[in-house]
Amino acid sequence: MSVSVDDLVNELPNPPQDLMASERRDLETVRRWVDWILVGVDRLNSRFLVDPSVLHLVRELALQNAFLACVYSWRGGAEIGKASLVHAWVDSSSSVGLDEKYFRNLRDLWVHQSAKSTYNLTSDDSELLAIFNAAVAERLLAEGAEWQGRQAIRQLAVRLGLTWGEVAAMFQVSVQTLEDWESGRTAIPKEKLAELQLRAVRFQSC
Numbered sequence: 001m002s003v004s005v006d007d008l009v010n011e012l013p014n015p016p017q018d019l020m021a022s023e024r025r026d027l028e029t030v031r032r033w034v035d036w037i038l039v040g041v042d043r044l045n046s047r048f049l050v051d052p053s054v055l056h057l058v059r060e061l062a063l064q065n066a067f068l069a070c071v072y073s074w075r076g077g078a079e080i081g082k083a084s085l086v087h088a089w090v091d092s093s094s095s096v097g098l099d100e101k102y103f104r105n106l107r108d109l110w111v112h113q114s115a116k117s118t119y120n121l122t123s124d125d126s127e128l129l130a131i132f133n134a135a136v137a138e139r140l141l142a143e144g145a146e147w148q149g150r151q152a153i154r155q156l157a158v159r160l161g162l163t164w165g166e167v168a169a170m171f172q173v174s175v176q177t178l179e180d181w182e183s184g185r186t187a188i189p190k191e192k193l194a195e196l197q198l199r200a201v202r203f204q205s206c
Contacts, residue, residue, distance in 0.1 A: 003048060010087045011047055012040040014078040014088035025128050030135040033070045037063055037085060038139075044089050054096050060140060067132050071125060145197070149188045152196040153181060171195065 013037050022029060041062045045055050065088040073081025156167050168178040170193055180186040188196065 005083070005086065008044065008089075009079070009082045011043050012082040012085060013043075015073045015081055020073055020078065020081075024132065027131055027135060030070070030128075030131050031139075033073075033132070034063065034135045034139050037066045037069060040085050041066075041089055042084070043087070047194045049093065058089070058093050058098050061095060063136055063139070065092055065130055070132065071128070094139065106128040145193055146184070146188060149193045150182050150184065152199060153178065156199065170199075 013036070018037070019029065019032055038059070041059050044062075045052075045058060049055055049058065062085075066085055069081050069088060072084045112182035117204070153167060156162055156170070157164060162170075164175045164178055168175045171178070173192070177186075181188045181192075
């Protein structure tokens with residue numbers, strides 16, 4: 001596959017204008033930056049990732065390494081923020097051992113073609129980094145709980161020999177809703193997620 005840095009950057013959505021213009025540096029605002037990062041990383045993974053078996057790991061690493069993408073978007077605009085996010089994605093993909101030659105070539109392209117930041121981090125950014133890390137940890141914990149919920153659905157269906165209809169009835173939802181939860185198309189509500197996790201623990205202790 002032959003791609004340029006421009007191909008990678010163009011795959012990403014622009015950060016929301018209201019976020020780039022905002023002076024707020026609170027957890028609620030940074031959560032929205034985390035949402036933007038994950039949309040971008042998911043697009044890169046879907047379009048360019050060589051080995052889908054490590055997609056989830058690359059996603060987590062890129063998110064944890066994408067702080068500068070937020071800072072640069074705030075200070076320099078969409079293009080430099082997107083370029084920084086691509087850099088985080090390439091480094092994360094390379095660090096997990098994906099197609100060494102492919103990602104080495106991408107890193108070479110990055111050095112020669114990408115926009116260079118002229119912004120220096122300030123002491124104010126240390127507080128922002130702490131908020132960013134808190135938002136990332138919160139998101140990863142939530143996604144981990146979602147994954148456990150989907151696993152619980154599969155355990156109930158497969159290991160106990162239940163039909164989708166029987167599992168759906170157990171949680172008082174439709175079969176379509178259950179399938180949407182299991183596939184990750186929709187989030188599992190907190191109260192149902194807690195119930196799924198409880199049932200999974202009971203199942204494991206049997």
